[in-house]
Amino acid sequence: MIKEERQRLIIEKLNRDQKINLVELSQLLNVSYDSIRRDVIELEDKGLLKKVHGGAVANSYLSFKTTQGFGIDNQEVLHLTRKAQKLFENHQTILMDGGTTNFHIAEQFPKNLELTVITNSLPLAIVLNEHPKIETILLGGTYHKRYQITLGNQAMRQLEHLRVDLYLMGFNGLDPNVGVTLRNYEESVLKQKMAKSAKKVAICAITEKIHTIETYKVCDLHEIDCLVTSLKPSDPSLNDFRNKGIEII
Amino acid sequence: MIKEERQRLIIEKLNRDQKINLVELSQLLNVSYDSIRRDVIELEDKGLLKKVHGGAVANSYLSFKTTQGFGIDNQEVLHLTRKAQKLFENHQTILMDGGTTNFHIAEQFPKNLELTVITNSLPLAIVLNEHPKIETILLGGTYHKRYQITLGNQAMRQLEHLRVDLYLMGFNGLDPNVGVTLRNYEESVLKQKMAKSAKKVAICAITEKIHTIETYKVCDLHEIDCLVTSLKPSDPSLNDFRNKGIEII
DNA sequence: AAATATCTTGCAAAAAAATGCAAAAAAAAT
């Protein structure tokens, strides 16, 4: 069996099941675990799926369906992204970066919402393209294949000329002491600049991300104005955030 | 069995199975592995399939949903885009804008070509994303939904910092007296700036576009260094262009 | 914290591809 055939079968199975398991697949296709793993890496580099521990999940950018990942509570994401809609008002200019959460939020924008959205995420630009009333501005820069965003000096420079109403920041980790953290250095630098270009900064956190810390720090909590969570605003685990003056939605 | 028949059978099998295996095929058709391999190379040159390690797959095997609707239905476009490959050399930086012709050219970049491609076209960025050796830089700006390109001041400003080896300009009309013309004003302004950022400007013209004139002028012929056409370089209808010192490919 | 599962890395064997060459076959020219 040639590699391409295998990869196609992987994608097909993924579209059917929404998620795949590497061990299972290697048995099913009768090749070593390593080959499957390498296939999945290649497919991820092409932006056709998203690798997770033990397997892979469909890339919603392609399927335009909500992802149902390993360990990600789908209902929670839905709840969260619906709550996040309260952040937006007509005729605002919003800065949104990459990440699946932001993608799902954009997917759910009501048809009559009139926004200008500035983004460095290609998937975001593509979903927003289908929205009748949203004007999209893309930040230029070096295209990062896996994350499907633009990065680098050119994006940074473009931000200098901007002042937006709200920045909806994607992130990996959120901790009351350390602040907002990320897995990718270059992106973290860009996010710092983005935060400085906005009147208000909001983040949207699934419970999993709260109280986790990743490698690169983006900013302290005091730079965050608003936290959207699926928990009740009164939930005691949010005390640390509420005490620092962050509005909980 | 003659070569042509073999090749016909290869294409038929490919259309049935979506993929073929060279070893298998050589046994099936009772010829050496090398002959099959050479057949497949020929078929790939004709743009009828895509060669991969171990066999070949149909052209649009794993390609992106977003890029659909760009299928080549026209023999001339195929011929033209294949000819255009001569324009590129390893380690160059190329500026390419939107349009279907440029899209098809990018689609056919050989997989060992190492380029940096700067573009304002999202579909282009997406096909290039699947190429292993091409680095893509996106120009930022207001996203034009229908053309799927970025436009405006921000793109203009980004160009000021660039100096590229080659600009492959998309266009609507080409006339020996009027020069290069376009249907969209804003885009024509951007293209003027792009031309000024490049050491060399090339255009790729299907016969239909030659001797047609559209509303907005982009530039005079003397700004064009190279014209790729499906006609023979000696064709008398190209005299006007050749006389102005444009290299015909 | 231990146990289990999964991931990463480097390596070597195997499979397939590219290259150059010469024989065979086909086509063209005489």
Added chain:
DNA sequence: ATTTTTTTTGCATTTTTTTGCAAGATATTT
């Protein structure tokens, strides 16, 4: 019909790609 030229084919050699394995690192679960 025969010679010349061109094209096609198969083979041997080198190079590249793919694959599976093993050992250590990392992550997840119990």
